[in-house]
Structures are given as structure tokens and as C-alpha cells.
Amino acid sequence: MTDLWNLLFKGLLLGSIYALSAMGFVLIFKTGKVINLAHGQFMAMGTFIFLLLSSLSGLSVITALLMTILISLFMIFAIERLFIRPLPPVDMTRCIFMTLGIMLMFKGLISSVLLSPAEDILRRQGIYSTHTASLIIGTISILIFFLFLRTSSLGLYIRAVGDNRNAAISLGLPIESLFTFSWVIAGMAAVVSGILLTINSGSGAADLVSMETRIFPAIVLGGLGSMRGAVMGGILMGILETCAGGRISSPLRDLLPYMILILILPIRHLGLFSNKVDLPGIKR
């Protein structure tokens, strides 16, 4: 019985990390109607930068974390400005192709420049496996995220753009800046969740590369329409994955999310916790 509770706890940990990342994805989707397929790469990139920084002497883990967030902030700002901004606003197919291009760029950078130093670092000093701490940081980040979107005026503007783009424009909201802002927030959430995922699983660099698509099943399971759905989907997927890995067989852990994804899409492509998604070009 304690074994099961242990698994559930671990699943909750993993799920809250997924949830944090999924919320960023949904935020980008709701404001800009962009499917950010490079979201997993942001997670991996942040983790690699964190690993390199934390191996430098004289930097504590917290300083390295803050510096990583700062670097990734500038990186994602630049990406949004250079690659997403020039596209026409609701051209979904072009945005998908563009994020795939960004994903390929990140993959090339990681596997040619960052992968071998990161493997060295992991072999030399390992990584801190502090479960409770990562749960606390994850929960606090989610709460901050939610509070920010619920209470601040900036969060209100972002939700307004997500609700009705044209009304937001006619009310004089600077929607372009709001898009950039939501990208930066979502990217930071992705970076934090990537680092937490690495700390949580305490695994090698090869696992980091597989991070690129791990959150998409969780996102679709919860539904793209709402933040709440993203959180629930993330937590559910984390628990399912951990239980399948612990109880049945460990390779199943890698396969199960994609099996769920391919099963849920034809049955209920909106996801479990989302009622309606207003999409340009998606008519059904």
C-alpha cells in the first residue's frame, strides 16, 4: 500500500511539472492562436543552459536558476520578435511550420554544441534529487502563474486578447506587445518546468533530448481551451505515466502518453476538461 502511495506522490510531482509547462503552452495558444510545437525544446534548452551554468564554480544553484531564467527570457523574446511576429496573425499552418523550424534549430544547437558538455557535467557531479523541494517550487510557480493571470491587470488584458481578439483591438489593447509578453512568460514557465523535470527524474542527458515532445500528450489530454484543463491534464498524465512505469513495465512509461494521445484524439479531440475551442480554420 505504501508503494502505491509512493507512486501516486511521484506521479503528482511529475504531473505538477507537466502542468506548469502545459499552462505556458495554453497561454501562447489562447493569446496568439499559435501552436507552439517548440515548447518542449524551450524546456530542454533551459535545462542545458542551467546545467552549464551550475557547473561553473562560484555559482549557487539558485543563482544559476535565476540566470537561466534571465537568459531564456531574452532568447524567447528574440525568437518571438524574429520568427513569429513577421507572420500573418491567424495563419495557423504557417505558425505550425515556423515552430517546427524553431524546434529543428534548437535540436541542432543542442545535439551539436550543448549535448556533450552536459553529459560530462552529469557524469562528473550528478544532479540533485530533491523531490519535496521540486514539488514545492512547482506548486508555488503554478500558484504564482494563476494569481498573476487572475489578479493583475496585465493578466486581465492577456485573457481579454485570448477571449476576443477583435474586441481587444477595438478597446485599444496593445496586442502585439501582449503576445510577446505571453510568449516570454510561457517560455519562462517552460524553462522552470524543464529544470524541475531534470531534477525530479535525476536522469542522463539522453532523457533530456526526449523532453521535446513529452508534454504534448498531457496538453491534448487536458484540452487546449482552458488553463484549468491544462493543469488537470498534466497531473493526470503524470500519475498515469508513473503508475504504468512502476506497476507494469518501465518501457511502457515512454509509450503510454503517445498511446493515450492517439486514443483520445479520435474520441474527444477537445480533451477531457475543455468544452469549446474557437479556432480560425478549424471548423468542426
Place this chain on the structure above:
Amino acid sequence: MKRFHSHQCGNFKSSYKEELAVFQNDFGRLWFIIGLIVVFGLMPLSANSHILRILNMIGIYSIAAIGLNVLTGYTGMISLGHSAIFGLGAYTAVILATGMNAPFWLAVPAGGAVSAVIGIGIGLPAVRLMGFYLCFATLACQKIMEFIFIHWRGATGGTGGISLSKTAFLGMDLKNDIILYYITFILLALMAWIAVNLMRSRFGRAFLAIRDDQEAAEMMGIPVFKYKLLSFAFGSFYAGIAGALFAYYNLNISPGLFNLSFSIILLAMIIIGGLGSLPGSIFGAIVVVLLKETSVYSDRLLADTFGASFNLSSLYEFAVGLLMALFIIFKPKGLAGAWSHINSIFRLWPFSQGADYGFKKSYPGHK
């Protein structure tokens, strides 16, 4: 005596038959014949073995890119699982040739057929979805097939992969690059010809109609579900044939070759070349293979000069991604679009100043 036509400065067609012609004028026919002579006569005879290997790579990728272009560029369905289907063709060919002693002429079509069947299997749940949901479904298929390639050790040999030992074909050895070159390019010419003619038939028109507006197509009486499945099967068949040829080209295949990056690189080929243009698929394959060769070459050059490895060869993914992004922003119709733009500038000179030709529009049918 037939009057030969060069470029015309306008549209003077007076029948549907003329509109459907493959070559709009005799100029194109001339270049086609010159191209055939160069591809089958001059190039293989003058190239050395290294260049022949690059050319074979271009031929194989072109076949896969044509299939993907029919699926993504013409029918409007984005597939992220194309490299897994490519790999499926490769594995089928190797397993048939090594395990069951199947000859080349059986192994390659079998690779295509198995890929087409599995493609239909993937398509059945996937074609009911639209837009990015289809993306997620094909992504899941890619990941599941990668998992099968790695974990079904009995058939696929696990992460180490399997190698192909029987390479005889009609008394010739396929390890000889020039024989593989002729087989690849004859197949490429044949399959490109089939694809061009398919696009002129009712099937091609139905694909275009579905891409441009699915509901309007349905209202016109086009069985959308059937045609979408057909498009999936067609694209998968091409990918399977290309994969089987790739197995004979590389002789050793492993799951790492057929990962998600390769899927995106295949998409990059058709975006760089031009979505919805069959010559564009070949242009894109040429650009991507040349980028790869350049990165490998510069890596070796740097290693020779400085005595240290910089591992630039995987930086080519970065270059392809960047090129893809730049093409999406600046030339959404790819190299084929740029080519026809330049063509029309010359044709309409001096009245071509400031004309747009719909060039800056976004992809048709994708709202």
C-alpha cells in the same frame, strides 16, 4: 510542319485540354529532354563515387519528398510521422531481403506496400482530425513507431539496427553506386511522372479541393474521407519505396535514422522547395542534401586544420531549421514559387514592374 511555341506573354488557351497539358510550351519540352540526357547520360558518367553517393541521396529524398508534398502540399494535411513510415519501408525491405531471401525487385515494392497499408492504418483515425490535431496524431504515431523499432528486438535488432547483406539484382551488385544511381533515378522519374499525372486527374483535383475548402469540397460531392485516406496511402507508399531504396543505399539501418528530426527535415524540404509543387520537392531535397554535405565537409576541414572535432555535422539541423524559417517568412511558396516569379518577370518584361502574381499571399486553403 508544327509551329513551335516559346514562352507566351499571356494566357491564350482555348480548350481545357491545353490547360491540362504538362508542358505549356515547347521550350519546357526541350529543357525536359536536355534534363533527361544530363541526368541519365552526362552526370553518372562524369561523376566520381563520392558525388554519385550524394546524387543517390538526393534521388531517394526526392521520392519521399514528392510523397509528402502530395500529402501536405496538395491535400493540406501536415504529417509529422513521415520519417517513421520511411523507416518502415526500410525495415520491411531489410527483413524481407535478409530473413526471407527476397530479391531486390520484390523487397522494394513490398516496402512501399507495407508502408501504404500502415499509412492507411494511421490515416483512419487521423483524417477525421483537422489542422494541428492531425499534427499531434501523426506525432504520436511517429513516437510509437520509433518505440517499436527500438524495442521489437527480434525483428528490428534494437538500437544497434540491422544490416543488409544480399544486394544482388539481375546479376549486378547494388553496392556499386552507379547501378543504384540508375535504379534510383529511373524510379524517381517513373514516380514523379505518376504523381504529375495523378495531380492532373480527378484525384488531384479532389485533393486540391479538399485542401482549399473541405466543406465546399464535401458539398460538391467529393467523398472527403476516402480521398484523404487515399492521399495518406499515396504519400506513405512513396515514403516506403524511398525507405526501401535507402536501406539498399545505407546497407545498415538503425532507429536513430528515422527520428522526429528527420520528419521535420522532410517537411523542411517541401517548404524550402515549395508546398504544392512537384519540382519543388526535388529542389528542396537538393538543398537539404547539399547543406548536409557542406556541414560534413566543413567539419572534416576544421578537424584537419585544428586537429579537434567540432561536431558541426549535426549543426546542419540548425541550418535547415533556419533556412525553413526564413523561407516561411520571406518566400512562402519556396524555390518553385521564386522560380516562376523570376520566369514571369522575364516573360512580361517590360510590364512586370510592381506586379505581384499573388506571390505574397499565404498558403492557399490554410486560413
